Each structure stands twice: as structure tokens, then as C-alpha cells.
Amino acid sequence: MERNIRGWPTNRAKLARASTLALDSQEGMFWVWHFGSTSGLCHSGFPASRTQLIIKVTADFSHQYHLSLAHLCLSMALPWALAVLSLLPLLDAGSPVCTNHTVPITKAALDRISGRWFYIASAYRYPAYKELASKIKTAFFYMTPNHTEDTVLLREYITIGDNCTYESSNLTIYRENGTLVKYENETEQFSRLMLPKDHRIYMLVAFPDDPEKIGISFFADKPEVTPEQMNQFYEDLRCRGMNKSEVLYADDKKDLCKTLEKQHEEERKAKGETERDTVLDKDVGDVGGLS
Template identity: 30%
Template sequence: MLATLTLLLGLPLAPGTQSCSPLIPVTFDSSTVPRLLGQWFFIAAASRYPPHLAELRAVTFEAFSFSPGSHEDELNVNEIIRMNETCVVRNSSKVQVFQQNSTLVHVDNNDVASVARLIQSDKDLLILNHINTDFPNLSLSARTPNVSKEHMEEFKAQLQCLGFTEDEVFYTSTEHACPLPRGEDNADPQLE
């Protein structure tokens, strides 16, 4: 009887069971783009979209930076990625910022690579909910190559709410870091 009542009321059966709060996108304003500028480190992601899964399996480290593009709603993207055993530098992509619907569109060689919403979180975190597929997809980047335990737990809770298990989460590591170019904003040239 209690289990039936609990199910009907939507209450958790076990104490400590976490309820899922919705992912709340950032509403873009004039401070959004400047907040994104500078160096970021890719920390973790989960996806069920096959092309993203293939890339996530290969990436063991990624650092990227956003710099102002040719107009106010465009960002240049510079990436340093270790894919398998090779460090790759990519400087050919851009992010288009669509303030009217608060989305970011990553364009690589004139092809749309992904469309994402920036999720509300700490100012030093970049949580992106990729929305251009019918598959759940969430990624976490940060200003530093490591995040606090609390921030990681918050991200894992969001993943769990999207139905991901721990086995479906891909993590990068500074153990596999590529040398960062000197002079990048917030870059640590000693990170190798």
C-alpha cells in the first residue's frame, strides 16, 4: 500500500533518492559572450549520438579557447586535442551565438558540428546540452583542468537525470595533456 501511494504521489521510495531538476539554459544577454572568452578545458561528456561517441572514445585531452570573431555574435575557436596518441591543433572553427534563442552553433569548415544550449552553472564551468540530435548529449568544460568534487557531483547528477550511467561517461585527463601554446589567456604553458 505504501509503495503504491508513493508511486502515485511521485515520491522517492528510498531516502536520499535524488529528484531531477530540469536543465536550465542561460538566457543570453550582453554579458554572455564576454564570459565565454578565454581558455577552457574539456573535462567530461556523455552522448548516445554515434558520431559524438566515436570522438569521445578517441579524445583523452582537450583544451580550447574562445576569442572574439569578426562580429559580436561570433567566436573563433582554437582547440588542442589529444586523439588516441596524437596531439591535433584545430584553428578552423567558429561558434555562432544566437541570442534570440540562447543557442551556440559550432561551425567547423562551414559545416554545423553541433548546436548547444549553455546550462546555468558556476561561472567557471561550461555545461553544454547539445540539442541538434534526438540523442541526449551533455558536456562539461572548466577554466581549469580539474573541477571540484561538488561540481563533478552536480554534473553527474544531471547526467543521471538524462538517463546516463557512469559507464557511459567519458573523461579526459591532464595525464594525456598536449602542450598549450604560450600566451593564451589563462593557459598554463607548463601543463604537459
């Protein structure tokens, strides 16, 4: 069986002539098609014909398998079907999965997003958010959860134009629906927390149920991400009806805030504070288990 990697054919005639394994993460489709001998006969007397297995991966990456056996020669089709099915775990392993944005925020989730993070990219349709994102050259920030009060201390270092802007604010946590709320200019900004399998990245989605306003921002524990991590972001865009052309990217080389960050670190050290002290200062007695 010949294997090629290429896009999903839109021409059914081309598909009918194919004998391939094709992967197309953008179209969310995996398929396999194999032909037996078109001129020979099965031992049962039926003409040998095509054996078709189509594996469709839906938007949430739940699999639907379609096995069509026309004028079936079992002795030929069954081994191929078994061989194809044995490939499914490999397809799962290499495919990014759409990240759920309706998962409650647990203590473990808050611990996961604590510490230093870098803004990597974003795609927004809400005009005000899109305009702000277009001005940001790069940004990094520190998240410090307060488990007892359900808040997060956010310290942001943002490079806009030729200036470094520092902001400190408190986010309110609504655990049950996985929402973080930031109060800015007397308005509330709601974002749903999205935690992929890779613990080195996470995302925030705004207006997830409004296709005219939806926006997703992407963060990582390093200023540069791997192709796999970037593909996870792209997949989550696709899952929500967005595409790469809407993405705005950060450029860490344009960062102007490292000097100010170093100054703040020296000030905290002079006071005897550390990042870990700040994260855990409110957690006395909150030990073990997921909340």
C-alpha cells in the same frame, strides 16, 4: 531524533519503522519520519501515532512537501514539524540544481565563457559524437567572443592518440535560444549553452530534446574539478535521463599540446597581442548593461 544519511527505502515496512533524516541525491528525494510513543496517550485522549513529513525534490529541484498527521497529537507533532522545516535551507544549499538549457545568451554569459577552458568529461548517445569523444585523451581551448557579430573565435588544443591537434574556427551565436553552432565538414553542429551557478564550470548539451541522441560535455577553468563541480555534471546527466556509466573522462596527464600552446603564445606576444586584446577588439562602444 536520530539522523542517518542513506538511500530512499523501497520497502515501505522499513520506512514505517524508521526515524531518520535521509538524503539521496541520485533518487532526488529527501525525507523525514518521526514516531511518537506508540503506547502512550495524548492529553486529548487520542492514541499517539506517527507524524510524517516527506520532502520530495523533483527533477528540476522544485520542492513538494507532504505533511501527514495521523491521530495527531499536536503538542508532539508541531515542534517536530517546525524543526524539520528549519532544515530545508540546508538541504537547498547542499543540493545541485538541474541547469537550464533554454536561457538566452547575454553579453554577460559570453564574457563568462571567454578565456581558457579545459574539457573534463562528456556523455554522448549520438554515435558520431560518441566515437569522436572516445578518441580524445584531453583537450583545452580558448573562447574569444565577438559581441558585435555574434560569433566566438574557438582555438582548440586536442590530444588524440599520440598527437596534438590544433583547430581554429568561428562559432555562430543564436542568443535568443541559447545556441552555439559550429560548422565542420560542411555540417552544422548545434549545442545549447548551460551555465550552472558555479562560474568556474559550464556545459554544452547536444540534441537536448532527443533521448536517443542527447549528449552533454563538461568544461572547467582548471584541468581538475572539485567533487561538488563533478556532482553538478552528474546531476545534469540524471536530469536528462543519462547516468554515470555513459561518461567518458579526460586525462590532463596525457596532454601533448602544451608545447604548441607555448609556441602560439610567443608568436602572439611578438605581434603585441594578448588574450584580453583579442576578446575586446570588437567591443568598442558596447559598454554597460546586459544585451
